[in-house]
Amino acid sequence: MAPLHLTFACGDYDRTRALAEGTVRADGIDLTYLRLPVEETFFRMLRHREFEVAEMSLSSYVVSLREDPSPFVALPVYTSRMFRHSSLYCHADSGIEKPEDLRGKLVGTPEYQLTACVWMRGILGDRHDVPFDSVRYVTGGQETAGRIEKADLHLPDSVRIERIPEDATLAEMLATGEIDALCTPRVPSPFAAGDPRVRRVFPDVVGAEKEYYAATGIFPIMHVVVIRRDVYERHPWVAQSLNKALVTARDQAYASLYDTSALRFMLPWLTPQLEEARALLGSDYWSYGVDGNRAALEAFLRYHHEQGLSARRFAPEELFAPEALEAAVI
Missing domain, CATH: 3.40.190.10 (Periplasmic binding protein-like II)
Incomplete structure (x- = not known):
């Protein structure tokens, strides 16, 4: 055969x-x-x-x-x-000095259902007192405008989520401070270019991820x-x-x-x-x-x-x- x-x-x-x-x-x-x-x-x-x-x-x-x-x-x-602690970025003037400061902030994500972001929202809720519905979300293209959710979602009313303007990108909105933070699997271009307006929420990423694994046993x-x-x-x-x-x-x-x-x-x-x-x-x-x-x-x-x-x-x-x-x- x-x-x-x-x-x-x-x-x-x-x-x-x-x-x-x-x-x-x-x-x-x-x-x-x-x-x-x-x-x-x-x-x-x-x-x-x-x-x-x-x-x-x-x-x-x-x-x-x-x-x-x-x-x-x-x-x-x-x-x-x-490990996805490295996936959280913030604007330098957002007032975010530690993960707990994300509560009440405007957080971008290319898609709400991205696996990396599901993990980080869960970790923030479990370990940093930031429930997933304690922030506001915007979605859209990170480096190129126009990205949409790949799957139809039916989210609870407690999730406050909007799309960014069709001609905007999350990377630029993070750099200008139009959003306070960004959760994304890919390194945003302003951070990669060394733009001082953008930094990671967890400054010691490796230390935070090792501590997380030691506490949970989860990779x-x-x-x-x-x-x-x-x-x-x-x-x-x-x-x-x-x-x-x-x-x-x-x-x-x-x-x-x-x-x-x-x-x-x-x-x-x-x-x-x-x-x-x-x-x-x-x-x-x-x-x-x-x-x-x-x-x-x-x-x-x-x-x-x-x-x-x-x-x-x-x-x-x-x-x-x-x-x-x-x-x-x-």
Whole structure:
């Protein structure tokens, strides 16, 4: 039987590169790997269902579960994980000297449902006494005008949210002080350019993130891999096949990252930073599956529901194809 041809849209990651290069193959699958920016992948998959398999924002995926039937089935594979304290920026004259000062402020975000922003709103509420509905939000394009929410949202009345003018950008509004703060996955251009009018809310980002992990044991999950439901229902075996291949590709990336014969990436202290990460987070710090990530998944799903993005609070196991949650034991 000929292999099943599937197209997989995903970022250019070390943990998936073996699939892109074909050195790791999924059983029974002829895979075309498209390296695309995450915003493009998410938009095309959510709006037009263009790919059979794709990387997807965890938040967007959970939002999609309210459709009946839901359009995607996820694998417990986390192509992106990141502490997001670095994602909060403020105007220098906003009066924000510490996270608690965000209460009552006007905060921009490219989209309300972005995973990074769901995490930070939850963390601010849990740990800094800034409930998600204690600030006002504006949404729109960060660097280019006209961005819209990828998914239709049905938010509670307590969420005060408006769109910015069609010709405006959040980056410029932050620099001029038209908004007090910005929560965004991408570094805004004024900060990247060294504009003194823009700074981070957490000045010691690494210290804040290490303290957060020490207190919670959570390394936040940003993205999952989804299979289009029509493909999954016709070929349920692809879930396990893809899951196995993605785990193998990640394990190869783990090994190659610790090859000290030559630096794999342009980071002078890559090896000691890797060793520090292992010491702090454990050797399987980029773990897949549910059991080793239950605290992170439960926290995110609680935040998602509390912030009005999901009609009910899901359990972690409800998110994933059951075939990808267990494997045969030899």
